[in-house]
Amino acid sequence: MAQTNQYTKILLSKKIGKEVSSYSGGYGTVYDSGTKTQGIVDSLGNITFESRSGISHIFKNRFILTSQESGRIKSTVIDEKGNQLLPLDEQTFNTPWLSDERIISSKAGKDAVYDYNGRLIIPYSDRIQFAGEDRFFVLKDKQWFLYDPEGKQVNSRGLKSDFHFENGRALIINETNESEIIGKDGQTLHKFSRQVYNSDAYPYLITKNKTTGKYGLIDTEENILAEEMFDEATPEYFGEKKYIYLRKKGKATVFSKEDRNLYPANFKYLTPLFDHLFTVYNDKTGKTGIVNLQGEIIYPQEYDFIRNFNISGKDFIYLKKAEQEQLLDKDLKNILEENTRIIAFYPDRLIIKKQDAYYHFSVLDKSVSVMKDIASIKEQLPDFFNIFNLYSKPVVCRNSSGMYGIIDEKGKEIVPFTYDDIIAFENSENEFVVKKQDKYGVLNFQNEPLKDIVYDKYYWQKEVLRLDKDKKTDILYFTRFKNKGNRL
Template identity: 75%
Template sequence: MAQTNQYTKILLSKKIGMEVHSYSEGYGTVYDSKNKKESIVDSLGNITFESAHSISHIFKNRFILTSGESGYKTKSAIIDEKGNELLPLDDQSFNTPWLSKKRIISSKEGKEAVYDYQGKEIIPYSERILFVAEDRFFVKKDKVWFLYDLEGKQVSPREFKEDYHFENGKALIINEDNQSEIIGKNGQTLHKFSTQIYSLASYPYLITKSRTTGKYGLVDAEENILAEEIYDDASPEYFGAKEYVYLRKKGKATVFNKKDRKLYPNNFKYLTPLFNDLFSVYSDKSKKTGVGNLNGEIVVPQEYDFVQSFSISGKDFIYLKKGQEEQFLNQDLKNILDQNTQVIAFYPDQLIIKKQDGYYQFSVLNRSTSVLKDIVAIKEQEPDFFNIFNLYSKPVVCRNASNLYGIIDGKGKEIVPFIYDDIIAFENSENEIVVKKQDKYGVVNFQNEPLKDIIYDKYYWQKEVLKLDKDKKTDILYFTRFKNSGSRL
């Protein structure tokens, strides 16, 4: 397994005797508190450049050098790992909000220009420049905007009153005739509308908004009316398969199904899509969740505490939990779990379940089980862990028959050895885990890299920081976010 940037940073810090910051792609930065200088360090621990000025890492071997002497204007430069100035130190600041590895915007004396990372000017200084797509800029000249590509070429003679951002190669604008219009990346007209378009997030279906009543409706790209402007609000499906648009009136949702271009009035306020035109539906009255279909019919009663869809081994399932009762429904809404079975973890290829007093890997394809040997307990994750960013479980913290803790992944492989008195894994997206031995605490990650020695008396989890106390002194470790892809570890 490749060594993580986080662990490389720790090893380099120990090697050079100074804390390495922002390490990635072979380089990091270091601040020496003794001589008050900042440096660039490579992956071998070599200091490649040192300066009294501030150094910020952009990517790989590109950095921003910023001078900030008291009483003087701030000056900035783009440098490489050896300190060579690719864009010379000047009264300028740099805009890298999207962390592009191709272009950077320089702001100087109230104007802006675009450069590449070799220091070549791509777009000369203008009134304003905005990055509006992966390969497009809007450039303001004489109070109007023009569209440019990454090579600094103006792609259209068309003038725009405002800047607009592109989504999937399209932008929604208000044109010269005060009409809603959709343009392509070369400024060309794709569609014009007589009605006001509110959002193109569900293109080719478009949410409209009445200029007189403020009510919402829906049209297609040819302006055929799909839903009259009678709704209090409208929202597209932003994640997942993006099959629906939700229109709401008086607290009830009407669902537009893109597949058949039809409207389905419902009695539910909010619906979360599952699969096959099924939705989880929440009852404000009972505070419970069930499953409904497009026609507004309840197909699973609203009596469950938690409802979530999962794709396992290429098939779709619905997980239901009510108190101690759990079900795992297939596409026919048949439960494939035996009675008194508890699902411990969900992975792309299989489940980990608890049955009676044993733990097993469970195949959803043939319902076969394989015992997890020597595992006597597994720490469970809370159901609210699962969301669009955490589609599957983390590797699980287990206790073996020797009363020692370790971690296994979705395939049952040991990834953190069973040598600890306890392991504390945090919810959400944290990659760091606290380990305990002989009443002392340390930190490792899911790659089993030691991040903090097991020498601390206490630990605290505080938002983005893990605090560890020893001898009335506190060390901190910033969390890196755990990008969960199930069995990737």
């Protein structure tokens, strides 16, 4: 079976006649409104455990059971059959990153770490924090000590605060109030005389002057790469992370990691494209242009939208100005014919429109293949694209008979052309509304029926879709488009 967790939850609810409120990893939680009990259900619809206590799903076949007796709330971890894996006690749980290996129990002001079979890993201590990757910080006698997932203290060094590890490193303030980078075993990797403010661009480090509050840049050997004279300093958090941006009086200076040089610019914000090219946005006109690393204007700030795409392994820049569109290759040559519009961007191809016909377009050899019996395609606005939506969704199409369906990037029909209308949402949701004979229902991009086509109206309300029928309202929570759900 290749159905989503979302659809499995709906099928199980119909099969057992009870509301399945969550499902993943082969198990879900269920509520019986008649008996006011909660339970655990497996993928076949078998109720494996029931209780009047609260049940919340952690992962796969592990759950938290919460009961209230005489005003006292007690909790424990159970398996799918209700077997208690920890003592039922007045405690709360922290599942770091929804880990399927370790869980932190907190009670009476103390913390402990258990595994999901009930084995005590780290005994109750003043406090325990998940430190990232495979480390915990444990507070004892007002000092924080590093522990591994097996409950072993990795060294004897105590720190004043807990910190978080990324890529096996953590930026700390040490015992002598110096900035220091430590490894996963607490060992000193680098120590600095300047105050290090941010280490996300390691091995380059953003510093902050304690007196002036100004920012600068050094490397791990404490060589000064930029004096502490800037109002802001920001590393790149996405993409290739080639640059660090330092700003002063509304103007950016770009530090290139490649050649370790600073490049002043006359613009406040720059967004990297490729080959040391950047988009620059004009706040006053709302228009965008392109500059190079030296600050030279390559395309003036007169475009409505500019963005880079990687298609068939090659980099391209898309520019749109009113009805004019260009797709530039690495040599900044437009590969589109005149009067061509791009409808959708996919990792291996484009959908384009020329005159009144739609085509699949290959950027490799510029070949086109007509999309048969497609009269129109609902287009997505350019601001749909962001770090979470790198490419277009499957497209909503209308055929020559006036019926709507959805096709994927390869032209495969994933939702049949049987609907009077299809309303897809522009914030990357996996759900969309279908209309047939003046009634509305809900499908997802796996063509799974989530709500029957029986509703009179629908309303989009941020995280939920509201559907009205006979003065009654049903609610469907959105899932993100990229989260297609685990397969069974």
